[in-house]
Amino acid sequence: MSTGFTVGTRIHSGLGTLAGTAGILRGIGVSRVMVVVDGGLARLGLLDGLVESAGVRDLVVGTSLVGVNPAPAEVEAAAAEALAAGADGVLAIGGGSGLSAAKAVALLMTNPVAIGSLEGDGRAAHPPAPTVAVPTTAGSGSEVSNALVLHEPGKIREMVIRGTGYEPVAAVLDATVLRGLPKEPLVFAALDALTHALESLWSRGRNVFTDACALHAGSEILDALPETVEGAIDGRNARGENDDALQRLLEAASLANIACGNSGLALVHALSSSPAVQVPHGLQNGILLPYVAGFNRGELSREGQELVDRIDELYHRIGFEARFDAGQAQAEAMIDASRGHVFRNNNARNSSDGELHELLRLAGAAAA
Ligand SMILES: [Fe+2]
CATH class of the missing domain: 1.20.1090.10 (Dehydroquinate synthase-like - alpha domain)
Structure with missing residues (x-):
């Protein structure tokens, strides 16, 4: 039996690495970024400080706040917003829910379909828009994962979307955000x-x-x-x-x-x-x-x-x-x-x- 092991995300780890986020985004060809962020962080008044510390203000063309257990309609609306704003990449900030939503938005930016049609393994025709993930909890590990989870009201199971290349291009692990x-x-x-x-x-x-x-x-x-x-x-x-x-x-x-x-x-x-x-x-x-x-x-x-x-x-x-x-x-x-x-x-x-x-x-x- 053969076994495999892949890590698709480049990890930038260490105290203070958040300050290099703009350089990381530019390095992967992103110049107009959509920030998809846990709404809870914004309500706590932490979002501005994070965007400031990341040094990305010049690159941001839009911000979308997402809730806990994001629903398909929510990520579809955020993706439409991102495209209308001319975004060419995503900065994902948050815990597991926020990062999942951001990865869904990145997929929809390059695949103009209903998100439900991507449920399963490797269903997207095109790779997602390049994404940099900043986890604000030490938990899900979604920043290095090629899977994302959404919650469709009334369904017996979560909607899981996964595929090679669906993971963020880069993750910034800086515990000062915790x-x-x-x-x-x-x-x-x-x-x-x-x-x-x-x-x-x-x-x-x-x-x-x-x-x-x-x-x-x-x-x-x-x-x-x-x-x-x-x-x-x-x-x-x-x-x-x-x-x-x-x-x-x-x-x-x-x-x-x-x-x-x-x-x-x-x-x-x-x-x-x-x-x-x-x-x-x-x-x-x-x-x-x-x-x-x-x-x-x-x-x-x-x-x-x-x-x-x-x-x-x-x-x-x-x-x-x-x-x-x-x-x-x-x-x-x-x-x-x-x-x-x-x-x-x-x-x-x-x-x-x-x-x-x-x-x-x-x-x-x-x-x-
Ligand atoms: Fe889990």
Whole structure:
């Protein structure tokens, strides 16, 4: 059996690298940029500072604010705006939702179709408009991923669009943009990244390259997360006194995505793929993670088991309880979404619906 490993995104990483963003954009031929950004950042008044720090003001021809769990109509409107403004590239700023939306906009700028027609693998006729991604959470790793996720209201599953070349051309990993992140979004994002690393280790698609990335990413997140959570609470993050730990976390999140982007995701993400369960992605994965890890532990190498065995201590230190609130999440909706899902099939250990019911009962998910 042959295995493969690709990283399509050039990574510019380090404290202060945001200041080089304009040069990176020009270097890939972009002179008229559409900024697609998480609306939450704009509402917090952070957008102007980011655009200033990135030194891109001269290049910006339009700005589109996107919401959490972006819908197809939202990215289609943003792409129309970008084309009307004459944009030739995209600057994506935000967490997983914002970066996903931006990647969809970049695809629509060169493929004038309904976004739904691109659902699946490699459906676009043309590569996306060149995109530079600036993640503002250490979580999804979407900045190095060739997949994007949208949420179509009323559908049983998310809309996933992926393809070779759909990833941003460049990513800027500068933890100074993470300084103001409150505890909750910091934790949710990091637990999603930890899940990406561990899912890679118990996936059927894993290989020596993904294992190397996943083991290191998992270990870094377990090491760095408690310190960054304490820093979010006591103000050290905000004062720039915790930049090194935040940078480790940010790099580990990208690395975790490089692992799972090549190996494929597994059971946690299959269960969390139902848009009917309105729990933030990172929170939902963080709750499911220890139960799925216990289910898969026997499939792991000694190093993988050592990471899994540190989850309880991590959760204790950061004050995270791996349990759904009463009535928060429906077990049936999660299992329905996972049935036949490529991620569930990619999990190294086969699971029956009965086993998943038991696992979700332990996690406190509501029975039907
Ligand atoms: Fe995820």
